[in-house]
Amino acid sequence: MQPENLQIDNPIVNLFSQKKNGLGAVPLILAPMAGVTDLPFRNLAHHYGAALTVSEMVASQAMIRETPQSLKIAANPENMGLNAVQIAGSDPEVMAQAAKMNVALGARIIDINMGCPVKKIVKNGAGSALLRDEELIGRILSEVIASVDVPVTIKIRLGWDEDNLNSVSVARLGESLGVSCVTVHGRTKAQMYRGVADWDAIGRVKSSVSIPVIGNGDITTPQLAKEMLERSGVDGIMVGRGSYGKPWIFKQILEFLTTGEDNFTPDIMELEQLVTNHFKSMIQFYGELIGNRMARKHLAWYTKGMVGGAQFRKEINQSPDPEATLAKTLAFFRSQRQLRAA
Numbered sequence: 001m002q003p004e005n006l007q008i009d010n011p012i013v014n015l016f017s018q019k020k021n022g023l024g025a026v027p028l029i030l031a032p033m034a035g036v037t038d039l040p041f042r043n044l045a046h047h048y049g050a051a052l053t054v055s056e057m058v059a060s061q062a063m064i065r066e067t068p069q070s071l072k073i074a075a076n077p078e079n080m081g082l083n084a085v086q087i088a089g090s091d092p093e094v095m096a097q098a099a100k101m102n103v104a105l106g107a108r109i110i111d112i113n114m115g116c117p118v119k120k121i122v123k124n125g126a127g128s129a130l131l132r133d134e135e136l137i138g139r140i141l142s143e144v145i146a147s148v149d150v151p152v153t154i155k156i157r158l159g160w161d162e163d164n165l166n167s168v169s170v171a172r173l174g175e176s177l178g179v180s181c182v183t184v185h186g187r188t189k190a191q192m193y194r195g196v197a198d199w200d201a202i203g204r205v206k207s208s209v210s211i212p213v214i215g216n217g218d219i220t221t222p223q224l225a226k227e228m229l230e231r232s233g234v235d236g237i238m239v240g241r242g243s244y245g246k247p248w249i250f251k252q253i254l255e256f257l258t259t260g261e262d263n264f265t266p267d268i269m270e271l272e273q274l275v276t277n278h279f280k281s282m283i284q285f286y287g288e289l290i291g292n293r294m295a296r297k298h299l300a301w302y303t304k305g306m307v308g309g310a311q312f313r314k315e316i317n318q319s320p321d322p323e324a325t326l327a328k329t330l331a332f333f334r335s336q337r338q339l340r341a342a
Contacts, residue, residue: 053083115155202232216238
């Protein structure tokens, strides 16, 4: 079990204390998403109201080998908001070692991935594959929790498939071993990202444990966030794909939950500044070659639905360097300002 002194300054306790004291809406959390929730994007989410962000999944084996990519994913600068580092794997000792390394690097929360449905993760016994072996889950949690002095959380799915729904039993197991919080994505592994997230099933997990439960799945608007909250009774809401090209969704949800209003959307000037600053921060974080390539998906998401957006996306995918991409981006937003002024 985790030491009792964690309660003195437990970021999980602090995260959920405001709602319990009637001081605000439930905390909003940015989901861990490979290739998306890097440091620049996490900083944006914090800026717009995410109370907690979760890093991209870090493979435990890669972490203990200290590969450059794993160390970059696990970055925890002191000036950023509350961040959890998510680790993945299936070997309890390796995962415990990876957790200790991340805490040494500044992680204030360790999250364990038990929900990723992607084939290359599952075939190695990690991610949602763990849902098929609760005995192994118990050993992993025991090892990791004993190895660190920060809260340990888990992210799970409803189960492997419709015939094997065990989110309640996994959540109860985690609680019994000292897990501080559980996030539930309302789909099975077999569903991948298809179909509709089952918020009622998330609610059944919430009613089965006393630790905080965070709901995840299909939150793309403030209205849907409120509906999930009402149907499931969760303690927090995690936003994943709904933040693509819209990191301000956290501010929208917070405003809607606290005032009933949904008025915030960046105007074209603010959006241009946001996009260019995001692009520059990615170049600084990754370097010119990788940063230019990684930024393209974000630029595509930001400009989805805009006049001339398809042509812009085609052009930036052929941009050889950051200078060319930035010039095309500034020209595109200049055209958008002109269209709005006409």
